[in-house]
Amino acid sequence: MKKIQRENIEQLIIDQLSGEITADDCELLERLISEDEEVKELYEEHKELFLGAKAALFLKQVDQDAAWEKISGNITPLVERKTTKTIHLKKWLVAASILLPIAIASILILRNYSSNEQPQLAQKNEKVKLLLATGESITLDQSAKNKTVSTNVAVLHNEQGALKYELKDQKHALNYNTLVVPRTKDYKIKLSDGTEVWLNSDSELKFPLEFETDKRVVYLKGEAFFKVAKNPKKPFIVKVNEKLDVQVLGTSFNVNSYSSSALKVALVEGSVKLNSNGTESLLKPGFMATYSPGSGFSQSTFDEQQVLSWMQGIYLFNNSDLNEINEIVQRWYDVKIEADPSLQDVSISGAIEKNKPLEQFLQNLTATSQLHYIVKENNIVLLKK
Numbered sequence: 001m002k003k004i005q006r007e008n009i010e011q012l013i014i015d016q017l018s019g020e021i022t023a024d025d026c027e028l029l030e031r032l033i034s035e036d037e038e039v040k041e042l043y044e045e046h047k048e049l050f051l052g053a054k055a056a057l058f059l060k061q062v063d064q065d066a067a068w069e070k071i072s073g074n075i076t077p078l079v080e081r082k083t084t085k086t087i088h089l090k091k092w093l094v095a096a097s098i099l100l101p102i103a104i105a106s107i108l109i110l111r112n113y114s115s116n117e118q119p120q121l122a123q124k125n126e127k128v129k130l131l132l133a134t135g136e137s138i139t140l141d142q143s144a145k146n147k148t149v150s151t152n153v154a155v156l157h158n159e160q161g162a163l164k165y166e167l168k169d170q171k172h173a174l175n176y177n178t179l180v181v182p183r184t185k186d187y188k189i190k191l192s193d194g195t196e197v198w199l200n201s202d203s204e205l206k207f208p209l210e211f212e213t214d215k216r217v218v219y220l221k222g223e224a225f226f227k228v229a230k231n232p233k234k235p236f237i238v239k240v241n242e243k244l245d246v247q248v249l250g251t252s253f254n255v256n257s258y259s260s261s262a263l264k265v266a267l268v269e270g271s272v273k274l275n276s277n278g279t280e281s282l283l284k285p286g287f288m289a290t291y292s293p294g295s296g297f298s299q300s301t302f303d304e305q306q307v308l309s310w311m312q313g314i315y316l317f318n319n320s321d322l323n324e325i326n327e328i329v330q331r332w333y334d335v336k337i338e339a340d341p342s343l344q345d346v347s348i349s350g351a352i353e354k355n356k357p358l359e360q361f362l363q364n365l366t367a368t369s370q371l372h373y374i375v376k377e378n379n380i381v382l383l384k385k
Contacts, residue, residue, distance in 0.1 A: 009039055013046045030367060126182035126334075130156070130163070133175030140187070153177075154209055162188040165209065173210035180204050181222070183334040186310075186354075191218075194229035195236065200310050201331045202258070223256045225311055228270075240265075244291050245275040253283075254307055258327070263291045266307045313354040319347040322382065329380070333358045339382045343371070 012029045015021035021029070032039045130138040132153050140158050141147065149156040153172045157164040167173055181187045181199045188198045192210050199205055203222025211217070216236045228236045230250025238246040240257045244265075251270020257263050265274060266288040274281040274289055274297065281297040283289050288302035309316045315328050325348060326337040332354050339346075348369070352361050362380065366372045374381045 006042075009042065010046070013043050017047065026367075033368075126184065128182065128185055128187045129180045131178040131180060133172060133177050161186075162190070164190045165192075167192070167209045174208050174212065176206045176208055176219070178204055178206050183331055186313075191216075193231065193234070193236075196227040198225045198311060200224065220255055221257060223254070223258060223310070225252070225254045225308065227252045243276060243293065247273045247275065256307075258331075261292055265289045265291075266302050266304075268304065268308075309351075310354075315352045315354070317351070318349045320349070321345075321347055325352075328352060329358065336379045337382060338376075338379060340384060342384060343382060346371070 009029075009032065012021065012025055012032075015025060016029055029043075033043050034040075128140040130140060132138065132151060134151075134153055136151055136153070138149055138151065138156060140156075140163060147158045149158065150168075152169065154168050155166045157166075163179070179187065179189055179199065181201060181203045183202045186198065186200050188196065189205065189207075190196050191207055193216055195216070197205060197218075200223035203220070203224060205224060206219035211234065214234060216231075216234050217239065218237070219239045219242075221241060226236075226238065226248075228248050228250050232249050236248050236250075238248075238255060240246060240255055240263055241260060243260070244257075244263050246253070246255060246265055248270060251272060252268040253270070253272055254266040254268070255264070256266075265272065265283060267283045267285050269285055271285075272283045274283060274291065276291055276296075279296055281289055281291075281299070283299065286301055287299050288307070290298050290300070292298075306316050306318075315332070317324060317328075322337065322339045322343060326339075329335055329337050329352070332352065335358060346369075348365070350361075350365075358380075362373050366385075370385050371382050372385050374383070
């Protein structure tokens with residue numbers, strides 16, 4: 001690090017993390033990282049600080065009253081990034097904590113050039129669908145503004161990725177309908193009792209247009225965040241993959257049932273009671289319960305930043321294997337990653353941003369690791385360099 005002053009190297013790192021680095025500077029920084037262990041350690045140090053500052057800010061901002069406003073898209077626009085390049089990292093972090101009303105930022109920032117020419121991945125555009133109990137299938141356009149659809153059963157209000165509805169025919173009130181969210185999408189719905197649900201990609205929610213008089217029951221496959229309207233006289237029950245019941249009166253929690261071997265419920269606020277075949281477990285805020293058939297329940301604390309980041313369109317991973325990365329990429333992009341067998345022990349830390357092209361993540365992955373990729377029949381093949 002002697003040939004180039006530490007201050008200059010720090011500035012290169014800041015430019016890279018903030019997405020302002022030039023192609024020449026990016027090449028220089030990559031060379032320094034690969035050749036000098038001290039520079040590499042400095043880069044990792046700054047990268048952790050960069051993510052940590054924004055993560056801390058995100059958690060401060062997320063209170064339960066404001067959560068649905070963010071979910072509904074009522075988020076203050078991002079403050080424009082400052083272009084001055086003389087701010088050092090610590091000063092930048094202080095400024096960020098005061099000025100930037102944003103959620104978690106990705107570690108892996110788009111490089112300004114691509115060193116790996118590849119065929120473009122085909123864009124898939126499946127739509128969110130509502131399958132009514134009457135047999136009607138309604139396509140819900142996430143980009144539509146204040147679109148209203150009248151069916152035989154209800155009047156549907158589709159407002160930029162969020163669904164509200166009004167019952168028309170009382171005889172269909174208790175029949176269950178299914179909201180299907182395909183890969184690459186996410187969607188929000190407000191149920192008749194005021195409960196708000198945000199579904200992640202590749203998920204389904206079965207629900208009635210009106211609930212019974214003594215209880216509120218829905219069925220979930222996949223992952224969803226629930227903000228349950230309080231009603232002590234009518235418990236809210238989420239039946240997960242026909243294996244687990246999550247019972248609440250009014251609370252906020254996340255359910256992840258992508259893996260049938262490990263169903264996870266993370267409680268943000270309130271209290272919940274879990275039940276599976278007569279075995280119960282009570283959950284307190286800040287704890288996550290994991291249910292595995294055969295071994296029952298286990299509980300541990302959880303990182304809200306990690307568990308809830310999908311709601312901000314970001315997936316954070318820390319020393320994750322390629323199988324985990326593949327699951328997320330398939331769910332968010334409907335693209336499969338195939339890895340050379342020699343890479344089975346490779347672990348990766350970073351983030352994927354759902355609203356950015358997958359190629360951006362792949363380019364940064366290859367720039368900061370000993371991996372490279374090729375596109376083959378609209379799938380990704382990872383190889384050693």
